[in-house]
Amino acid sequence: xxxxxxxxxxxxxxxxxxxxxxxxxxxxxxxxxxxxxxxxxxxxxxxxxxxxxxxxxxxxxxxxxxxxxxxxxxxxxxxxxxxxxxxxxxxxxxxxxxxxxxxxxxxxxxxxxxxxxxxxxxxxxxxxxxxxxxxxxxxxxxxxxxxxxxxxxxxxxxxxxxxxxxxxxxxxxxxxxxxxxxxxxxxxxxxxxxxxxxxxxxxxxxxxxxxxxxxxxxx
Ligand code: TYD
Numbered sequence: 001x002x003x004x005x006x007x008x009x010x011x012x013x014x015x016x017x018x019x020x021x022x023x024x025x026x027x028x029x030x031x032x033x034x035x036x037x038x039x040x041x042x043x044x045x046x047x048x049x050x051x052x053x054x055x056x057x058x059x060x061x062x063x064x065x066x067x068x069x070x071x072x073x074x075x076x077x078x079x080x081x082x083x084x085x086x087x088x089x090x091x092x093x094x095x096x097x098x099x100x101x102x103x104x105x106x107x108x109x110x111x112x113x114x115x116x117x118x119x120x121x122x123x124x125x126x127x128x129x130x131x132x133x134x135x136x137x138x139x140x141x142x143x144x145x146x147x148x149x150x151x152x153x154x155x156x157x158x159x160x161x162x163x164x165x166x167x168x169x170x171x172x173x174x175x176x177x178x179x180x181x182x183x184x185x186x187x188x189x190x191x192x193x194x195x196x197x198x199x200x201x202x203x204x205x206x207x208x209x210x211x212x213x214x215x216x217x218x219x
Contacts, residue, residue, distance in 0.1 A: 006219065009039070009040070011106045012108070013147070014212075015186075018160060019151065021149055024205060028212075047095065054083065061074060085136040111143060113148075117182055146186075147212055150199065155202055
């Protein structure tokens with residue numbers, strides 16, 4: 001158990017399906033670290049930088065693809081994959097590295113795994129376009145730890161129903177596929193040597209928070 005502030009503050013990622021609670025846990029962790037005397041920032045992807053803002057407009061269909069037959073559709077999966085990869089490198093340059101260099105722990109609500117899972121998912125197919133998405137993300141800074149909030153499709157959908165809006169990813173079959181992909185991708189990253197901590201997202205919010213905080217204190 002270290003005392004805060006940590007000599008070398010880590011880069012921490014929180015991952016999970018929409019509705020798994022990544023935003024709630026990221027916020028709780030930030031508040032706790034600040035109370036414990038650890039300088040920290042909370043950031044997210046898509047980021048709040050210019051590319052991230054454009055991505056959010058694409059996800060909500062505020063920015064669309066004009067179709068040859070008339071009307072509009074969502075921006076293509078591969079275009080979106082490149083946008084997310086560009087946003088990530090910009091996010092690292094503009095926010096993540098400067099914060100770490102200034103002695104602040106960085107919490108990112110989503111990171112590379114989200115791209116592998118969401119952009120690696122080929123609609124209507126069991127095949128996963130993993131290697132290309134990995135290639136376009138290979139310059140991204142590797143986190144010190146990734147907390148994976150493991151949640152079932154049922155849990156996530158029941159939580160999302162209580163929210164006002166849904167985005168283009170949130171249908172039941174798609175989410176069930178994404179749930180499987182999360183499992184595969186986290187195993188894959190762990191086998192590549194990344195530090196992945198799996199946590200049960202259905203646990204009470206406070207219990208989950210204590211587990212995350214306790215882990216950080218051992219880094
Ligand atoms: P999120 O901020 O979790 O959504 P909200 O603000 O609605 O809680 O992320 C928006 C969506 O972006 C989410 O469905 C996951 C998706 N996403 C990707 O598809 N690829 C990525 O690389 C990232 C970081 C997010």
